[in-house]
Amino acid sequence: MYDLKNHRVFLRRTKYEELRKEDLYVGNKINVFSRLLHIVDYGDQFTARKVGSKKEKTLAMIKPDAVAKLGSIIEAILDTGFIITKAKMVLLSRKEAMDFYSEHQSKSFFSDLIGFMTSGPIVALEVIGDDAVASWRKLLGPTNSCTARSESPGSIRARFGSDGTKNAAHGSDSIASAARELEFFFPSSGGRGPKNTARFTDCTCCIIKPHAVSEGLTGKILNEILSAGFDITAMQMFTMEKANAEEFYEIYKGVVAEYNEMVAELCSGPCVALEICQTDAPQRLREFCGPADPLFNFPRVQLFLFTRNTEIARHLRPKTLRAHLGKTKVKNAVHCTDLPDDAVLEGMGEIGKAGEDSVSLQASSISI
Known part of the structure; x- marks a missing residue:
């Protein structure tokens, strides 16, 4: 790997078992030996082909x-073999919706x-896969959901849409359109795109950890959260740098034996940050995620130790x-x-600060 910023070789041929071939694509961010790397190009044509x-x-x-x-739609996307590389829940303004659909x-x-697209939040996803444009449109099905139910009953629009406008999801119709539409939601020029929907009031924070994202559990987790009666009022995918992860878990440094492992996990790949709203959201979400009562009255660190122990969760609260x-x-x-006072501090605005290094990827530099 060649470090473009410092003009030097960063890593020679070595084995790194945590990295998968599926992770090696232009635009992805990977964590190698605790260093966050942004893949900006392939080193040669052979690597690009392979x-x-x-x-x-x-x-x-x-x-x-x-x-x-x-949750169900994301499950369908992942089950088809796509990789979700960016995600953001936004509420379009009338002007933004008109700009996006200007061709119509x-x-x-x-x-x-326009009235429909500004009536509530939407979720924009960047998905990557072989022939992604055509494959995603095939999974979507015909534009009209009624037609989709007869012609493609397993499609997204057949399962979740109701007519030609309220048809569940949109897909770019060409590679050029995909580039333009992705730029609209995820600007590469340093802009922010449409504003996310975070409220930062009467809410709590939930982060789907990198291992769960990598294992394709994002859709299942979202489904369970929604089925439990919680409202997901904001969502964003990001990759956290080690320094940010250390700051995020600072309260546990020197107290929890697994602190270094926790930091390593949190910055090992993409996370999905969720803002969750419900009455008494912090406590109810803790109860939903793992053991809370009767441990809720323990001091903060003791509570942390118990509620994050998966084995205890399986015995005390198997569901x-x-x-x-x-x-x-x-x-x-x-x-x-952990605590209501931390809910906003751990909100999406605080945790979405990820740094990156840029590298050029060569197949000869990595043993997979």
């Missing part, structure tokens, strides 16, 4: 009528479309999220806020 193959990026947008089915401005349905999706005390599927 690693890049037919990889394309496209926009998958979940419309207001289907946000309540967010002369159509009779334009006004209804909790961590009990059946967590693996270990560190890889326990999700982080949730």
Whole structure:
């Protein structure tokens, strides 16, 4: 690997078992030996052919009528073999919606479309896969959900849409459109795109950890959260740098034996940050994620030790999220806020600060 910033070789040929071939695509951020790297290009044509193959990026947008089915749609996307590399819940302004759908401005349905697309939050996703543009549109099904139910009953629009406008999701119709639409939601020029939907009031923070994202559990976790009656009012995918992870877990440094492992896990790959709203959200989410009562009255660190122990969760609260999706005390599927006072501090605005280094990737530099 060659470090473009410092103009030197950063890593020669070595074995790194935590890295998968599927992770090696332009635009991805990977963590190698505690260093966050941004893959900006392939080192040569041979690598591009072997690693890049037919990889394309496209926009998958979940419309207001289907946000309540967010988990099921993401499960369908992941089950098809796509990789989700960016995600953001936003509420479009009228101007933003009109700009996005400007090609339909002369159509009779334009006004209804704009009204619908600004009626509630949407979720924009960048998905990567072989022939992603065509593959995603095939998974979507026909534009009209009624037609989709007869012609493609297993498609997204057949399962979750209701008509030609409220049809659950959108997909770019060409590689050029995909590039333009992804730039709209995820600007590469340093802009922020449409504003996220975070409220930062009467809420709590939940982070789907990197191991769970990597294992394809994002959709399942979202489904369980929504099925339990929680509202997901904001969502964003990001990759955390080690320094940010250390700051995030600072309260446990020198107190919890697994502190270094926790930091390493949190910055090992993409996370999904969620803002969760419900009455008494911090306590209720803790109870949902793992053992809380009767341990809720323990001091903060003792509470942390118990609620994050997956084995204890399996014995005391076998139906909790961590009990059946967590693996270990560190890889326990999700982080949730310990105390109500921390809910806003751990909100999406505080945790989405990730740094990166840029590298050029060569196949000869990595043994997979």
